[in-house]
């Protein structure tokens with residue numbers, strides 16, 4: 001590492017800003033368990049008391065043995081028994097309470113992180129890779145033990161035990177005690193140096209773990225492509241390289257920790273040897289008993305090791321701080337609502353939609369939607385068509401409030417959608433995405449997610465309308481058939497029809513279908529469209545479609561190209577007019593007829 005890089009890292013490390021940030025983040029969670037932490041603190045103070053008492057006991061027993069005072073040894077044995085029993089009870093309680101404190105804080109932080117991610121705007125969430133997001137839960141949350149468990153209490157315990165032992169030893173022999181203090185700067189400097197090294201390493205380790213999780217995510221999601229394109233060797237090699245990188249960083253960290261522990265031991269040994277030599281001198285001169293020397297030696301480690309211990313703790317904090325920094329970056333992002341949205345039955349009144357000079361950009365550079373103006377009356381069927389990349393799906397994302405318009409407005413019943421809460425807005429729309437996503441579980445569970453209070457009759461009717469009921473009834477367990485992860489056990493067309501049934505069951509006043517019939521055969525598509533046409537008295541139907549032959553019945557067709565609305569009207573009018581719609585329709589009809597010809601031929 002270059003000198004300037006080291007200097008800037010040191011500056012960052014020494015600023016304590018991150019430490020303050022960590023305290024700010026963790027404080028509310030830790031305070032929820034203040035009773036447990038208070039009790040732990042009392043046990044820690046008890047531990048200091050036991051440490052001194054054991055050292056005193058050790059020295060007193062030695063002196064009694066040297067003087068052959070068996071009467072004293074008898075009651076010392078009884079005290080020893082009480083001390084050991086109390087120490088065992090205190091250790092057990094400490095371990096138990098620490099586990100409660102650590103796991104409670106971690107559980108609460110975990111839930112808050114998950115909750116926050118659920119209500120983050122799509123624009124904030126989509127800049128992170130899903131592997132990155134998962135790594136906050138699988139890696140970062142497990143790295144914070146050292147700042148919420150003993151590590152936190154040691155910040156108090158180490159200085160306290162050092163001070164108590166120092167005063168006790170000072171009282172016993174001030175020359176030896178003061179002499180040992182010359183080791184303090186070495187312990188502190190060692191801790192600071194290794195902490196800096198470990199901190200830098202932790203950052204790289206976290207990055208490496210995140211890359212591995214990303215790679216795993218993509219491997220399992222893209223397994224079919226990997227197999228079809230024989231990419232197994234390429235993926236294996238990439239995974240191996242990532243793991244080797246992680247191994248190298250972990251090894252580096254182990255080396256630093258190894259050196260650090262060895263350094264701590266060396267300091268401890270130096271203190272022990274120094275005390276033994278000086279102590280022997282004082283014993284020989286009759287200024288110290290052998291028992292007192294033993295007491296001194298057994299306590300000296302508690303004077304030196306808290307110094308190295310505090311430094312080690314500080315070094316250990318670095319890994320936790322890096323993880324906390326990553327978690328707080330997510331928690332700091334503003335959410336789109338305070339409450340978790342949930343299903344609320346929407347009013348059955350129709351919803352009119354108005355686009356007012358609507359423009360949008362994903363990256364603040366190139367506009368994906370430009371000055372869109374349109375009025376969609378309530379309970380009408382509107383088709384949005386146009387070539388690939390025209391901006392149709394982007395418009396649907398804006399209608400659901402996943403992204404905010406750059407300029408202009410969208411009005412539902414003449415009220416800007418910004419005036420609705422995300423939950424209100426999304427309860428107005430039933431959405432069928434381009435790629436239907438089903439959750440693992442049964443078909444019934446997937447359907448009832450859309451409207452938990454729906455009856456079985458309503459669920460079955462939605463499936464009849466989506467032309468999927470007969471198919472479901474042929475499955476061995478009917479509606480209770482498990483459909484596997486992401487609905488992998490049903491065909492693409494079946495998945496799409498279950499997704500349409502789910503949206504119909506939701507009963508929202510707007511039904512938004514984004515290429516939702518692309519995987520259906522002609523017969524299924526015809527049936528679904530027939531039912532949707534019947535249902536239009538009850539809802540506004542927005543259909544984004546590629547196959548224009550299927551949207552002839554729409555009340556309004558909006559033709560988009562390069563982010564603009566270039567034509568608008570009824571199919572019968574548009575098909576007569578020269579323009580993009582006519583061209584697209586002619587092409588579509590040819591391909592439809594030739595497909596039918598191939599089928600029948």
Ligand SMILES: Nc1ncnc2c1ncn2[C@@H]1O[C@H](COP(=O)(O)OP(=O)(O)OP(=O)(O)O)[C@@H](O)[C@H]1O
Nearest residue numbers: 126362363368386387388389390391392393394395
């Ligand atoms: N999340 C995104 N971030 C950045 N650009 C995007 C994002 N999603 C889409 N785009 C860009 O916005 C433009 C419009 O895409 P959009 O998906 O809305 O088109 P579309 O008309 O629905 O196309 P298709 O019919 O192929 O689905 C494209 O140029 C695309 O590259």
